[in-house]
Amino acid sequence: MSLKIYNTLTRKKEDFETLEPGRVRMYVCGPTVYANAHVGHAMSALVFDILRRYLEYRGYEVRHVMNFTDVDDKIIARANQSGEDPFQLAERYIQQYERNLADLNVLPATVNPRATREIEHIQKIIQELIAKGYAYPTADGDVYFRVRKDEDYGKLSRRSFDDVRGGTRVEVDEAKEDPLDFALWKSAKPGEPSWDSPWGKGRPGWHIECSAMSLHHLGEQIDIHGGGNDLIFPHHENEIAQSESLTGKPFVRYWVHNGMLQLGGEKMSKSLGNLVTIDDFLKDHEANVLRLMVLNSGYRSPLTFNDEVVEQTERALERxxxxxxxxxxxxxxxxxxxxQTxxxxxxxxxxxxxxxMDDDFNTAGALAALFELVRAINQTRDSGATDDQLRPAQDLLLELSGVLGLQLEQQDKGSAQADPFINLLVSVRSELRRQKLWAISDQIRDRLAELGVVIEDSREGSTWRWE
RNA sequence: GGCGACGUGGCCAAGUGGUAAGGCAAGGGUCUGCAAAACCCUGAUCACGGGUUCAAAUCCCGUCGUCGCCUCCA
Incomplete structure (x- = not known):
């Protein structure tokens, strides 16, 4: 059996073969840090965390790079609004994002490069692209990529030049040779963050930073490049154009894109304003719930997000x-x-x-296998199995759910110090039950339930656990 | 308008040529003082219409619907 991955470039599932045996170079587009991250970002982070964990489970060493876009128009606009320094603002949201990822049990990337710390590399690439005739500076101090010069432009998103042009709604900048051309370097307006460059003060365009950071931290060619499917065009298309024009080599072996999280039938996004932040979600639910929601459906499909589904998922986690x-x-x-069974x-x-999992990370199928194991364990327990008899299967459940990044072992919700007292209460109650004092027994059970302690009675005795 | 994806039981959702995983909910049952949990049992022919095939949810064409991208976006 070999691992298969769906490649957006070919629109097919392909056998996964790395450039270097046993090692995976993976670049995932991170967020632009100008606002609180929402559960849509979390979905993307979770998807690639699951990919990575499984690749590692399969024995690969994964070099995982996720960038932060920490300088761009929206950050500047936001900073101007509040009067905060744009760099400080970005730094604040980066720290918050990293905290969110940790809360979600997402493994930290090997490297988290930031656009503002890669300016030299970016400028160097732009210069080379200009030298090769793939880019040109304008009199205003901008630099554009010459899209027409890249013959296979559009191969990822399957668009022809005419398709792109036909739908263009952007105002055409007269300085561009062609409306399709996109900015590699943007000249700075007064008061904006900027760096000196051969073309005057300015800052990098959005697409070039990813090309530069990927090249810098992973090399000219990488195995997996990931991100939300809303990035396919133009972002990833432009990355291909830049990187391949520069190196003359295929940039990425497998393009992997996750579907969008849907809130009320629409994509959740900053511009639509219909977002639930990660912090908001985690106030009411544990991180495992969101992860289980992601696992329960295909990573490439849209993910339905609403109260009903959240509740269903919480019960599934309980199961x-x-x-x-x-x-x-x-x-x-x-x-x-x-x-033996x-x-x-x-x-x-x-x-x-x-x-x-080998079949393009079919997490829903993997989960089904886990649920079947749960049923088998519960059946065996019901037939009187001891802890020792159950343990091997339970260990497997923990191992495999761990591969998916789920944490099934309950962190103590109550304090461990309370346990002896609860044990005492329960054993006293057992004596009351022997005396058929049902009213007071039920009262104890109800009152403990209010405190989050669930008592379950059986013929042989009572058990309790934190809810 | 262009490009692309999707439409599976009440809900979420796997499955992409050989007679439909799993979870939640629901109904019935076992157990039980009651409750809860667990266990057992019950339900879909896969948007619609045509076509290809011995055989299609799974391939092709059309219709309807939903969504994404074409502008910042995970």
């Missing part, structure tokens, strides 16, 4: 966790045959899990 519960009170051991299911689960 996964039910597989980790200890044996029943008074468990006398399951029959050998039952334990569980063992067989565990083996099948691992196979199914890998087969699903």
């Amino acid at each position: 996964l966790r039910s597989g980790l519960r200890p044996c029943l009170p008074g468990a006398g051991g399951a029959a050998e045959a039952a334990v 569980l063992q067989q299911q565990a083996e099948r689960t691992r196979e199914d899990f890998i087969a699903a």
Whole structure:
């Protein structure tokens, strides 16, 4: 079995072969930091975190680069509005984004380059592109990429020159040779952040920074380049144009794009203003819920986000966790045959899990395998299995859910110091139940429930857990 | 207007040629003082219309609908 990845460039699933055996060079487009990150950003981060974790599970060493765009029009506009220094503003949102990712249990990238720290590299590339005739400066101090010179421009988004031009709604800058040309370097207006350059004071265009950082941190050719599918055109198309015109080599082997998170049937985006920030979401829900939502559907498809789905996902998470519960009170051991059946299911689960993930990261299929394992564990527990008998299957559940980045083990919601007292209460209540004092037993159960402690009774005794 | 994606049971959602995974909800049952949990059982022919094929949710054409991109966007 080999891993297959859907490549946006070819619109097909392809066998995954890296440039260098055992190593993956992956670049993922990060956010422009001018506002709070929303759950749509989280989706993208989670998708590529899951990709990365699985690649590592499969034995690859992954060099993962995610950039921050920390200088651009919107940052400047925002800073001007509030009177804050644009660099300070960007720094603030970068720190917040990094905190968000940590809260979401997203592994830190190997490198987080920032546009403002790569100016030299960017300028060098622009100069080379000019020297090769792929770019030209204007009298105003801007530099544009000469799109017409790149014969296969449009191959990623499958657009012809005419398609692009036909739909162009941008005001045509008279200084451009062609309306299709895009900026590599933007001259600075008074008061804007700027750097000296051969073309005068200015700052880099959006697309060139990714080409430059990818080249700088990963080399001329990389294995995976990722981002939201809203970046396919023009951003990634332009990156290809810049990078391949510069090096003459294929830039990226596999273009991977995630679908958009949908809120009320629309893409969640800063410009539409219909966003739920990551901070808002995490106030009411644990990070695993969002991750499980992402896992439950294909990463390339739109993801439905609404209260109903969030609630369904919370229950599904509970169900996964039910597989980790200890044996029943008074468990006398399951029959050998039952334990063997569980063992067989565990083996099948691992196979199914890998087969699903190998098929273009079919996380929904992988999850199905996990749910089947949960059912098998619960069946075996019901048949009287001891903790020792359940443990191997439970360990597998933890291992595989961990590959997906899920944290099933409950961090103690209550304080561990309370445990002895709860144990005492529960055992006293058990005595009350033996005396058939139902009213007071139920009262204890209800009151503890209000405090987040769930008591479950059975013939053999009672168990409790934090909700 | 151009380019692209999608439309699977009440909801979310896998599956892309051989008679439909999984989760949530619902109904029935086991267990149980009650409750909860767990377990068992029950349900879809895959937007619509044509076509290709021994065989299609899965390929082709058309219609309708939804969404994305074409402007900043994960």
